[in-house]
Structure formats: structure tokens, C-alpha cells
Amino acid sequence: MTEVIKHECGIAMVRLLKPLSYFQEKYGSYLYGLNKLYLLMEKQHNRGQEGAGLACVKLDARPAEEYIFRERALGTGAIQEIFSNIHAKIASVSHHQTDAEWASQHLPFAGELYMGHLRYSTTGKSGLSYVHPFLRRNNWRSRNLTLCGNFNMTNVDEIFEKIVSEGQHPRNYADTFIILEQIGHELDMENQRLYDKFKSEGYRGIELTRKIEDHIDIAAILKKSSQIWDGGYVICGLTGSGDLFSFRDPRGIRPAFYYSDDEIVVVASERPVIQTAMNIDIGQVKELFPGESIIVTKNGEVSVKQIVPAKNYSACSFERIYFSRGSDADIYRERKRLGHRLVEPILKSVEKDIEHTVFSFIPNTAEVAFYGMLEGLEERLNEYKREQIGKYGTQMSEEELKKLLSLRVRSEKVAIKDIKLRTFIAEGDTRDDLAAHVYDVTYGTVIPGEDNLVVIDDSIVRGTTLKQSIIKILDRLHPQKIVIVSSSPQVRYPDCYGIDMSRMSEFIAFRATVELIKERNMEGLLEDVYRKSKAQQELPKEKIINYVKELYAPFTQGEISEKIARMLTPEGTQAEVKIVYQTLEGLHEAIPGYPGDWYFSGDYPTPGGNRLVNNAFINYMEGAYQKRL
Template identity: 25%
Template sequence: MCGIVGVVSATPVNQLIYDALLLLQHRGQDAAGIVTQLDRKFFMHKAKGMVRDVFRTRNMRALPGNCGLGQVRYPTAGNAFSEEEAQPFYVNAPFGLVLVHNGNLTNAQALKTELFSIDHRHINTESDSEVLLNVLAHELEKTTRGLPLKPADVFAAVRGVNQRIKGSYAVIALIAGHGLLAFRDPHGIRPLCMGRGKDGTVMLASESVALEGTMHQFERDVAPGEAVFVDLQGHVHSEVCAEGAQLDPCIFEFVYLARPDSTLDGISVYQARLNLGETLAKRVISTVPPSDIDVIIPIPESSRPSATQLAHLLGIPYREGFVKNRYVGRTFIMPGQGVRKKSVRQKLNVITSEFKGRNVLLVDDSIVRGTTSKEIVQMARDAGANKVYMASAAPPVRFPNVYGIDMPTKEELVAHNRSVEEIRNIIGCDALIYQDVDAMKSAVASARTASTVGKLHGFDASCFDGVYVTGDVSADDIVRINENRLKVEEGDADNSRLALPNASE
């Protein structure tokens, strides 16, 4: 799961891309990169770290040009510590291509073999994004018949890419001297939208907040299977380049990943989270009598809308019981489980008066591994709570995600092969209430307003229901994909729920 942006303008774009990446920082905090184009020459800077740390004044001055793209990286495969795997990626033929990618290819290993033995192309990293770039480069080489490059040639190449690659992908690429190309997988699993500035600047980005926060008017989402080509004069060409395309966006975007002020595929993220709180209220009532709950407290940050709606419907006071220290490093990078537990308490501090002598209902957006939930429940007890109930706005996470969210293997998931009662015992709460899968899907779908991307077919909710919408993921595939998960030293990283960036950080 990453954040990507691309811009074609009549004025320099380096600052604009930087500002957009800041607005997408919640989608990736491990590395950042920007590439710009001036007179067919690419200028690139990328490194590990947050946007504000990667780009200094000298770096920005070295990024001239009126078109470019950028990415904030949250790695799901390859090597988390490799500078080489920061994006964008570059190949010099045909024309010169740079690419940023959000998602995960499920057949990357097979494609590597094809690229080497048949296409005679070299892959130098473990990143599936470099694989995707080389597939695109090969298909573009096949379809081009000389200069100038025509949009029809670009779309033919994307059709070839869609036939070869599998998984989830939202892609933005620059073709040197010609323009910017963006395309989305046939299920629209990962988000991508387009907007325009008053000066005619065209921007594509992962979330609408990147457009609106840089004073661009949101126009529409890129449709599943659609390719958009923006030439250097800002003219937009588009075509659906995949057969049987249908909209099945990742539901975890609405549960947790996206910023609440974004709209994805016509669905308000904030409204979706309010709706999740409304449906969760029915589950709470069937498990714990509202009269037994003194106060409802969210676990910061993404659960706040759901907790607010839940409290309103149940007529129970809503309180902030945890204060987040925004200046502590992310807990998942702390070495070793002991330090990780300590860092949860460093990152969250309790307001004792909200817990002491009360029966509290804690609301979280989701529970993945359970280690954090267990620690937070204990923090509530240490603060003097009489009883600690916990509600999750999402259903139990029982299956790994293969489409670009680095969730643990199924053995690491607290809900895998366990009943709710068994999970409750592990977490240590007095009652545990989960959202229902169908109710979650209905709640998110009902937040959809008019959209330009067509009918909503469904959602990828594979981590909750085990149904992988691309229809090509087997148990063996999941084992193989997990073998290619982040290569880190033991104890260096916790690839759990805490590894996911928080939308409000």
C-alpha cells in the first residue's frame, strides 16, 4: 500500500508533487521519491524516510520540469531497507520510462522468469514494481511503430500489460518526451483519481485529498481497467483496456487506510466509518446491555467516526480516554517484542479519570494480530476500569491480504481458526464484539454517492472473508507470496497491524 501522484502542467511541478506527497504520507512512511522531466531528461531523487526528511531545498532545486510523478512507499515485498527499492523505477528503453506503483502483483515470480528467458529484460531488485515497469516497457516496445507515439499505441501496450500481470495495481508512468500514463487494475482494487487546476494542470493521485489539498478540482476516479494518457500539452486521452472490468475496491481502504476526508470511487471515507459505527451498534446491543456501559472510548485515530456514531445511537457518553504522542516513532520499527510492548505505552497515554471505576467500551477500527489490543485492554485496567469491553468496527481478520497490504501470515492473525470467545480470552477483555462481514459491506456501499466510474460490483474483503476477487489466488500462492514478504533481520520489524500507517498521523 503506497501513495502515488503524477502531474502535467505548464509550470514547474516539483513543489506541487512534494505537497501532494505530504497529503498522501499516511499511505507510506518508509521511503519517498520524485522524478521530473525537462526536455526529455529525467531528474530523480528518492531515499528512505518521510517526505519532509527526504527532500531538502537542494533536492527540490535539482528537480526541474513541468511534468513529473512521485510516491510514498509502504513496502509489502522485497527488502524494506533497500534504497534501490524506493520508487520511482527507471528504464531507458523504449523512449525512457519511469514508474510508480501502488498494489501488489500476485504473479511477480512467474513474470520475472518470463522477462529473463523470453523478453530478455533484467530485474535488479526484489520489487514487483520493477517487474511491472519492465512488462510495460516490453509491451510498449512491441506496439510502437516509430515517433511520434500515439495514444492508441499506449493503450495497446496497456492491454498487453493487463493480459500478463495479475493482482492489484494503480500505476502512473512518465514516457520521456511524450506524456504521462496512468492505469488501474481491472477490479479497481487500489484507488486512483484525476483532477484539474484552474491553470489547466492535470493531476492523478491515490486519494482525492491530494487533489483538493493542492487546490485542484476533483473530476473523477479512474475506472477499473482504464488507462489515461496525458500528453505534454495537457490533453487527456482515455480508454478501458481490460475485458470484463468491474469495480471491487479494497474495503480496508474505507475501514482504515484512507484519510477520512477522502472520497474513493464515489464513497466518502468518513461517511463509511460513520455507517460502520451504526451497524456496529446493533452488534453491541446483542452482546452487552447498553446500561452496563458507562462510557465509549475510541482507540486513536481511525476508529473515531465509528465510535462517535456508536455512542450517539446508544445514548452513551463519548470520551477521549487515550492521548496519542505524535512524536514517538512508529511502534513496529522497535526491535523485539518487549520493546514493542513498551512503545505502545509510549505512543498512547491514558486519561485515568475516564477509566477509573467505570465500565468502558473501547472501539477500534480493526484487530489484526491482537498484541496491541491486549496491551491497550491492560492499560485500561491499570487505569482503574471496572470492566473493559472491546468492539471492532471491522469483522475478524482471518486471512492474509495479497493485494498490497502487508498483513501477517494466517498463523499470526489472532482470529485465524479461533472463535470470538478464544480471541476475547487472548486479548483479555470482558466482552468482544465484532462487525459482521455483510453488514460491513452494506455500510460502506451505502456511503456511495453519484460516481463516474460505473456500478459498484462489490468489494475485495479477502482478509475478512477469504474471497480473492481476482479469482487466481490459491493457498499455494499465498504461501509463495508470504515467502517474498519483507526481508528483515529478526526483531527489526513487526509486520503487523501496527506496521500500517495511521490516516491521521
């Protein structure tokens, strides 16, 4: 994606099922778990560029010694910073490098449970206090809770009101704080239930504490907490007494994978990350299914439990198109199929003139779709050659046959992201001129005035970079036609489950549709959709309808794409510019196992999605009205 879209966070968890001395003897380090967590986080660094955090719980710490450790940092270098700080703290304590038993009791961050998090903010709130993991402290080990997650709740107001009605007084309105307090409250209630139960049975003191710690029912806590949650989530937690859980939403919107053997349990947001960190085959990594939670008790018992029933499966397709690492075997094949599916509209856009067309990609994340596109083009070219030979056969001269067989699909590395220009130092036209030089081109790859140039991207969301930089720089090669291809469909609606796409005015497809409405004197449609949206604003989320769909209904995808092309063509561009988008049908054929497409279709998987798109359009219309004033 040529534009930076902030997206889902990344999670990583490690639970060692053997004593630290076991890992010291077998692998040469009692910091084996910490080292694995580093790999899991580093291999997911693409998922969080705003901050990172880590938490560790010890099982064998003595009273008066710390047993929960946390380290957090901000910025793109946060992973390196937190692990440097951790190793500095370890080095500051005088210890023996091989004394695992002493380390398990005294050395900071030498524990059995680890949690890591990589953060991308979807709320606009920043600062270290918003970096996961979050920590809820208590003097009883089993009442301590450390929480992190890849999630966004659409009904924070409902959850907030519920916990306030129960007597709590949250210190912050952000969903992470509220979820921490909600689960923490249920953890307190579970502790109290067990305290009353075992005390009535005659247990006292440390024996009572151990009975409570050994019987915490994490599944029941999650079931009670999640009853009113609306959103996409993978929520992970550690208790101070040694329970671990990772819980996926019932629609499977956010991804989670795990691996377990007799030594270790590992959880991460992406499958190849676990494969690489643990050096295992693809079949050994399991997916956490919708509504499931993997739970590891204090005593090391591992189970996967259905916390809530699975609902309409809506796994995020953007994960497959762009966000997740392309090294996953299935994702690699899917991205190739996305490119392959675009062959027909691409050929139509260049009037089937393969001989005079150069194919390329931008940015690097679109490379796999590019390979799929090339394979499809080569198949079509070979089919054309067979048809010509079959049609003319012996009538073809040797020269004509040689020319036919020499036809090939021409692919080049045309555009390169050259430097990270500091455009903030300039203003106005000067800033736009600097932005135009973020990318550079490979001169000599296109025959001026003769060749078409086709460039594939993963997605065209805002179109800003295309207009300010890419089309301008490609036009310097003097092609007849520039065709920008998106391997995903038009992004028409806000996301509310974790991707930073929340305002209607951000989407070039929406802006183009509004322009078409105005050009055709259909402004009444905007007002009508606004009135209907406004009228249902106070309804329960379950009764809200996404009327924004009606804005797109009068137009074909081709009409909107043509308008987008005109809007994104910079003044003075000599080449004809066309935009080709993937269709919804093509998306689902290429990625059949991930049907979540609400940002393309407007079909939100949870009721809260309809409420948020409703509010986004109301905000757009009222903002536009204010501008007119």
C-alpha cells in the same frame, strides 16, 4: 488501528498543459507543477513511511542537456529530504527567478511532467534501489521510461517466465523491476514499429524522431503488457518524450482519482488530496474506473481509455475503513456508519446498561467510527426514553421523569498514545512492561467497580498491542467490564494485493480458530485442509480452491470472538474482557461501493489470491511441524 499495518503506497502525477511561462505569469512561479506535486505527496504521507521518490521530465531540453530528473530518499522524512535536495540543486544553478523559457530548457526539475511516489514495502525488501520511481534509460527520448505504482502482483513468476522466454534477462525478480522491463520492452517494440513505418514513408533524422514521438500508442503498450497480470494495481509512467499514463487494474482493487482542465492534469491515490491541492469541489475530481488509463500525449492530448475490460469489481474496503484520509466526504460517512452498525452488539455486551458505561476510542483513526457509534447509541437511548414515557406516562413522578430525561451517553477520551517508547533496548518481561506504557489513561473518567468501558478501534488484526498495552492500561481504571470493539470484521486471511498481512500466524482470528480446533479435538481438520491445499500446489492458479475457509466453518463469529477475548486478556486482569467485531453484512451495508473483503471472507477477486492463501497455510503447517521436531 492500534497495530501498525503497512499498506498501499501512494502515487501522485502532474502534467502541465501550458508552457512554464504561462504559470510564471499567472501564478508567479514556473515551478508551479513541482509545488503542486509537493502538496499531493505531503497530503498522502500516511501512505508511505519507508521512502519517497520523484521524477521530472522536460519537454524543451536541448540535446546534450538532461531532460529526466529523479530524486529518492528513505525514511519517514523522505518527502522533506527529496524536496530539500531538489531545491538545493535548483539553487546551485545560476538562474533568473522569472526567466521561464530559460528554466524550461536548462534548470533541473523545472519541467512539465512530474511523478511522485510514497512507499510501503510489502515484500520485505528495502533500500534506495527499491524506492520508486524506477527508470529505464535509452539514448532515444521516446524509449526512456519512468515507472512507479501502488501495486502487488500475485503471479510474478509467470510474468518473469514470459519476459525471459522473449529473450530478456531481468536483473531482479521483484515485481516492480519486472513490470518496468515488460512495459519497457513493449515501448521498444512500439518505437521500432513506428520507426519502420515512418522510415518506409521517407522520413529521416530528427523529422523521423519527432514522428515517432508524436505517435506512440500508450494504450496498445499497456494492453499488451497487462494480458497476464494478476493482482491489484495502479501503475503510472512517464516516457522521456513526454507521454504520461496512469492505469488501474480491471477489478479496481487499488484506488486512483484524477482532475483535468485546460492548464493541468493531476492524478493521486485519494480524492480529497486533489481537492485540497487544487482547491476544487468534490464533483470536479473523477475516479479512474477499473481497467481504465488516463493518458496524456507529448502534445498534451488528454484521454481516458479502457485498456482491459472491467471484471468483478473488488475495490479494497480497508481503504475506506482505515488507509485513506477520513477527510473524504464519502469515507467520513462510511466510517460513521460502521460505528452506527455496532450499536446492537455493543448494547448486548453491556446488558443495555448505558447508565453505567463509558464509551471511548483508540487510536485516533477510529474517531469517526466512534462518532457514528455515539449517534446510534443516542438514538437508542432516545427511543428508550420515549418508550418509558409512553408506557408509564402520568404514573411517573417528577423525580422519576427527571432521572429518565437526564440519562445520557457517557463519552470520554480515555486512552492516549503518550510516548514512543524505545522498547528495543529491553528484553523479555522488561520489554513487555515497557510496551504496556505506550498508552496512558485519563484517570477519573470511570467509576471503579461500577462502570463498564467500551473502546472502539478500526480493526483488530494481531491483537499484540491490545494484550501487551491497551487492556492492561484500561484495567487500571478498574471497570467492571472492558469491551474492545472492532469497526471491521475479523481478519482471517492474508492479503496479497498490497497490504502487509501475509502470514496466517499473524491473525488473532486464525490463532483463536486453531485453538478452538485443538480444544474440541478436531486436529484432523487442520491435517485435512493441509493435505487438500498441498495436493493443489502445482495446479494452475485458476484451478486452486481456498480450502482454508473450512477451518472457520464449524464456528460462529461469536465463538471465535470469545476465544480471542480469552487469548488477549493479560494475566492478572481484574475486569471481564469482551471483543465485539463488525459483521461482514454490516461492513457491506456501511460501505456498499467497496465490496473487496478477501481478508475477511477469503473470497479473493483474482485466481492468484487463492494460490497465495493456499501457500500461506502450507507454510504455517510446515512451520508448526518443524517446531514440534
